[in-house]
Amino acid sequence: MTLADLRAERLRSVFEGRALRVLGAQVGVMAARGMRVEETAVVVALVAWDPGAAEAVLQVESRRRLITLDEPDPAWSSSVRQWWSRLRYEAGAWWVVDEQDLSPDRWRPVS
Amino acid sequence: MPRRVLALVVATFLASMPVPVRAASSWGSPQYGDPPGWCTNYSDMWVASVVTNDPTVPTNPEMQTFYGFHKNPGYDDWYGWFYGDFRGLPGDSSGWVKLLHENYPQHYHWNFADSGWSVHGHAKEYIAYYNWTFGGQCGLGSRGDRTPPPYMADQFGYPVVDIYVDSVPPFPPQPYVSSVTPSSVAFTWTAVADRGDGAGADYFVSGLDHYVSWLTLSNRAGQIQYAVSAAPRMLELDDLGSSETACLHVQAFDRLQNSTGDQVACASPLQPPAMPAWNAKPPTIAANPAAPGLVGLETWFWLAPGPAPMTLAETYRGIDYTLTATPQRVDWDFGDGSSESIAGAAAFGAAFPAPSTVVHVYQAHDRTGYRVSAAVRYAVSWSAAVGGRSFGPYPLGTVTVQAQPLSYPVEQAQPVLLLI
Numbered sequence: 001m002t003l004a005d006l007r008a009e010r011l012r013s014v015f016e017g018r019a020l021r022v023l024g025a026q027v028g029v030m031a032a033r034g035m036r037v038e039e040t041a042v043v044v045a046l047v048a049w050d051p052g053a054a055e056a057v058l059q060v061e062s063r064r065r066l067i068t069l070d071e072p073d074p075a076w077s078s079s080v081r082q083w084w085s086r087l088r089y090e091a092g093a094w095w096v097v098d099e100q101d102l103s104p105d106r107w108r109p110v111s
Numbered sequence: 112m113p114r115r116v117l118a119l120v121v122a123t124f125l126a127s128m129p130v131p132v133r134a135a136s137s138w139g140s141p142q143y144g145d146p147p148g149w150c151t152n153y154s155d156m157w158v159a160s161v162v163t164n165d166p167t168v169p170t171n172p173e174m175q176t177f178y179g180f181h182k183n184p185g186y187d188d189w190y191g192w193f194y195g196d197f198r199g200l201p202g203d204s205s206g207w208v209k210l211l212h213e214n215y216p217q218h219y220h221w222n223f224a225d226s227g228w229s230v231h232g233h234a235k236e237y238i239a240y241y242n243w244t245f246g247g248q249c250g251l252g253s254r255g256d257r258t259p260p261p262y263m264a265d266q267f268g269y270p271v272v273d274i275y276v277d278s279v280p281p282f283p284p285q286p287y288v289s290s291v292t293p294s295s296v297a298f299t300w301t302a303v304a305d306r307g308d309g310a311g312a313d314y315f316v317s318g319l320d321h322y323v324s325w326l327t328l329s330n331r332a333g334q335i336q337y338a339v340s341a342a343p344r345m346l347e348l349d350d351l352g353s354s355e356t357a358c359l360h361v362q363a364f365d366r367l368q369n370s371t372g373d374q375v376a377c378a379s380p381l382q383p384p385a386m387p388a389w390n391a392k393p394p395t396i397a398a399n400p401a402a403p404g405l406v407g408l409e410t411w412f413w414l415a416p417g418p419a420p421m422t423l424a425e426t427y428r429g430i431d432y433t434l435t436a437t438p439q440r441v442d443w444d445f446g447d448g449s450s451e452s453i454a455g456a457a458a459f460g461a462a463f464p465a466p467s468t469v470v471h472v473y474q475a476h477d478r479t480g481y482r483v484s485a486a487v488r489y490a491v492s493w494s495a496a497v498g499g500r501s502f503g504p505y506p507l508g509t510v511t512v513q514a515q516p517l518s519y520p521v522e523q524a525q526p527v528l529l530l531i
Contacts, residue, residue, distance in 0.1 A: 022155075101160040103275075
């Protein structure tokens, strides 16, 4: 199994539907170009959960860097994002069926 | 020139003019509209939102995606259109800017620093390749649309990226002494807000995240009571020696980890000031009836003027102190072997004709005069001003002020027979 296959396999264990299609394609394109995102000092907080719609928003604070063939050791920069996802419960497990990073004007307040 | 061709030339020229487009955007944030000539056919249209503290946007997901895919013609010209605060001007619009010429099958890099730019606040990036060969893919000419659509959204990258940069730390918190005694010091600090980056419609503020605070002690290495907190907290050190100095250090962080410098406030336990010399003018003792008094008749005494609180200001070891002496009681000695200690305002008596609370009845005459004396006892306290705040009062001791004694002769009344 190649590294790309392994990543795709891991995606398939969490994502379904549009989320799997988009993320799978993005991971594939990045891997083909020798790019990957590294993340450290990750702090995750659930900032919104709508049980009726099965939608969640996670805030992810981290240090990130984009590894490329040209820049294998770039500096770290601080990042914060709010990640929206729609979930589906099926066969005893939760699946992410849609997702996106919210722009800051749509961020949910952190209590 | 045929009218149709002329219209195309004019439309192409207008399409490349760097004017802001305020129409609704189909991609990314709605603040800026999609640029003219923007064609999204054949692109997956991945839209990314990047929030970072680095104006060079090192995690721009589009910066390494300049690849060629076709041997024929074997090259592409890549263009970008940028809105927002990307070259030092809020509300800016770049127009279509040629970024690079790419030869198949090489790949290329472009990011803001390559053009001498840096992002502050919000910027929106559109990346497209100029479609020399496939202009018809977006309806150029052949489908009756006279608007030339040569700017094809990147197919295998993130053709639209919304970028938000906050590289400015929060306002600096102000640490201060919240309590100080002769053996302890306590500190806290003012809550602050985050400061954002950029200006106007492109202003972006990530928001305050937390404070980091700790204490240091002059004769001890290391940090004391180090903690991360979401709000200002109180830090206190007890059992301090008079020669020790404690300092509070506090830093504020926003959500992108921009932090203020180390804000510091220091203080030592307060040293009680020395008891000053109270140069108060001693009160006099007044009596009614005025001398001579009469044996067996009540004599009312009072102090004139009545004692009042006294204050003194002094500076000691660089700290401003205020000392206050408050009259508490008076020890009266009526000169005939009797005395009385009276507390509170009643101790001062009241001037005639008001009935005085200091009353004495002499039992024997003394033509030379009884020596009446009064000792006013003051309780002395001190307060100190540190960092514009006052602490105290703390007790310092007592001081006694002797009233000017009164010589009060007392006579025996003689019966007199009056003939009417």
